[in-house]
Amino acid sequence: MTSRGLIHLFRTFAFTTLMVWGLAFALSGGVKTAFAQADNPLAGSVPGEVKGSNSNSDLWRGINHGEPGTVSIPDQKAATLINRTGEDWRLVRMGPLPMWGGVLMGISLVGVLGFALVYGKFKLHGERTGRVIPRFSQAERWVHWFVASLFIMLGLTGIVILLGRFLLKPVFGADVLGALANASLQAHNLLGPIFIVAMLIMLVMYFKDNFYQKGDFTWALKGGFFSKHHPPSWKYNLGEKSWYWLIAFAGTALSLSGVFLIFPTLLDDVQGMQLSHIVHAICAVVLIAASLGHIYLGIWGVEGALDSMTLGYVDETWGLEHHRWWAEEEIKKERVVEGAPDAVLAAKHDQAT
Numbered sequence: 001m002t003s004r005g006l007i008h009l010f011r012t013f014a015f016t017t018l019m020v021w022g023l024a025f026a027l028s029g030g031v032k033t034a035f036a037q038a039d040n041p042l043a044g045s046v047p048g049e050v051k052g053s054n055s056n057s058d059l060w061r062g063i064n065h066g067e068p069g070t071v072s073i074p075d076q077k078a079a080t081l082i083n084r085t086g087e088d089w090r091l092v093r094m095g096p097l098p099m100w101g102g103v104l105m106g107i108s109l110v111g112v113l114g115f116a117l118v119y120g121k122f123k124l125h126g127e128r129t130g131r132v133i134p135r136f137s138q139a140e141r142w143v144h145w146f147v148a149s150l151f152i153m154l155g156l157t158g159i160v161i162l163l164g165r166f167l168l169k170p171v172f173g174a175d176v177l178g179a180l181a182n183a184s185l186q187a188h189n190l191l192g193p194i195f196i197v198a199m200l201i202m203l204v205m206y207f208k209d210n211f212y213q214k215g216d217f218t219w220a221l222k223g224g225f226f227s228k229h230h231p232p233s234w235k236y237n238l239g240e241k242s243w244y245w246l247i248a249f250a251g252t253a254l255s256l257s258g259v260f261l262i263f264p265t266l267l268d269d270v271q272g273m274q275l276s277h278i279v280h281a282i283c284a285v286v287l288i289a290a291s292l293g294h295i296y297l298g299i300w301g302v303e304g305a306l307d308s309m310t311l312g313y314v315d316e317t318w319g320l321e322h323h324r325w326w327a328e329e330e331i332k333k334e335r336v337v338e339g340a341p342d343a344v345l346a347a348k349h350d351q352a353t
Contacts, residue, residue, distance in 0.1 A: 063081050063082055064082055064084070065082075065084055066080055066082055066083060066084035066085065067080075068080045069081070083270060085270070085271050085274060086270065086274070089274040089277070089278075092278060093277070093278075097162070097278065097281055097282075098162055098163050098165075098166060101162060101163070101281060101282075101285040102163055102166070104285055104286070104289050105159075105285060105288055105289050105292075107289075108288075108289035108290070108292045108293070109292055111293075112292045112293055112296045115296070115301075116296060116300075116301065121300065121301055121302070121303055122225055122301060122302045122303060123303045124303050124304060124315075124317055124318060124321060125229065125321060126317045126320075126321065127317065128315045128316075128317050128318075129315060129316045129317055130315075130338065131315070131316040131336050131337065131338055132313040132314060132315055132316065132336070132337060132338075133313060133314055133315075133316060133319045133327060133330045133331075133335060133336050133337075134312060134313050134330075134335060134337075135235075135308040135312065135313055135314050135319075136308055136309060136312050137312065138312065139205070140205055140206070141309055141310070141312060143198065143201055143202045143205055144202065144309060145309070146198050147195070147198045147199055147202045150191055150194060150195040150198060151195065151287075151291065153187065153191055154188060154191055154192065154195055154284075155284070155287075155288045155291075156184075157184035157185070157187050157188045157191075158184075158188060158281075158284050158288075159288075160180055160181055160184040161181060161184055161185060161188065162281060162284075162285075164177050164180065164181050164184075165177065168180065189262055192255075192258045192262065193259075193262070195255075196255040196258070196259070199247070199251050199255065203244075203247070203248055203251075206244060209234070209235045209236055210236055210240075210241045210244040210245070211241075212238075212241060213234055215232065215233065215234070215325065216233065216234070216237070216238040216241065217238060218231065219231040219232070219233045219237050219238050220238045220239075224237065224238070224239060225239075225297075225302075229321075230321050230322050230324075232323075232324035232325050233322070233323050233324070233325060233326070234323065234325050234326045235323055235326040236323075237322075237323065243290065243294055246286075246287070246290060247287070250283040250286055250287050251283075251287065253279055253280075253283045254279075254280060254283040254284055254287065256276075257276040257277070257279045257280035257283070258276075258280055260272065260273065260276040261273070261276055261277060261280060302322070303318075304318040305318075305322075313337075316331075316336055
């Protein structure tokens with residue numbers, strides 16, 4: 001073999017050796033990568049450039065915070081894998097809402113009981129005259145007691161729904177609470193729409209005498225019930241008018257949120273339902289807490305006050321002591337009558353006319 005042939009053979013051998021080593025190196029790298037993927041299942045990617053098993057912290061952080069993705073179906077809510085607001089609502093529902101709601105109602109109850117023990121009943125300073133002034137018509141009294149009865153039943157069932165897990169479950173157990181809570185929910189949903197209609201009728205009936213007038217705030221500045229002699233006021237004093245407008249605004253919010261809870265299809269998203277639930281609970285707690293004072297004063301705390309809502313009339317002395325400006329107007333109109341039966345007949349006559 002000539003020298004030229006040896007050179008050609010050497011070149012062929014060198015080229016072949018390089019090709020074999022290069023192929024071996026490439027194969028060794030691919031095998032190493034395959035073993036690495038087998039050890040770490042989060043490595044690699046799904047064919048088609050779709051994010052699947054890749055460990056992407058920003059992607060999963062966004063999903064955890066409720067960021068929507070992209071879907072090809074009409075229901076765009078399906079683009080959100082995790083509804084973060086649901087967890088936020090649950091934390092409020094199981095934490096601050098029942099805690100502070102219970103605290104507010106508890107403070108109101110303790111305050112009313114303490115007030116009753118310290119001050120007792122606000123008695124009349126003068127003697128009853130036997131002459132009475134018609135104060136509420138039969139229709140006004142019926143509507144008042146109907147709304148009051150519904151409010152009490154809705155309040156009790158609402159407290160079971162809101163606080164039953166904390167107050168009743170430790171005492172009666174989960175089974176009793178489940179049955180009681182289910183019954184309360186059904187009663188709440190049934191009575192709620194009736195309450196809305198009755199409340200609106202009551203608000204219309206009592207509307208004309210509940211505008212704030214000159215002298216209302218003077219009644220409060222002079223001490224209201226706590227003054228030695230009750231300051232003069234119109235048919236309703238500042239406290240009674242404020243109770244009316246609290247019912248008007250909080251009751252309206254309570255009613256609207258309740259409608260959304262009973263008929264969830266009226267809202268487009270879950271967040272609206274969650275907000276309605278929180279608004280409903282807050283308004284209910286505020287009204288229940290305030291109603292305790294109203295119940296105390298109307299039934300027992302103020303002597304003679306219950307007569308106005310049960311019999312429809314008040315004694316002349318009571319009218320002049322508690323609502324002097326209104327009573328003086330009624331006296332000028334010669335609406336004062338000598339006895340209770342006559343007052344009832346007068347109230348029925350006013351209702352008919």
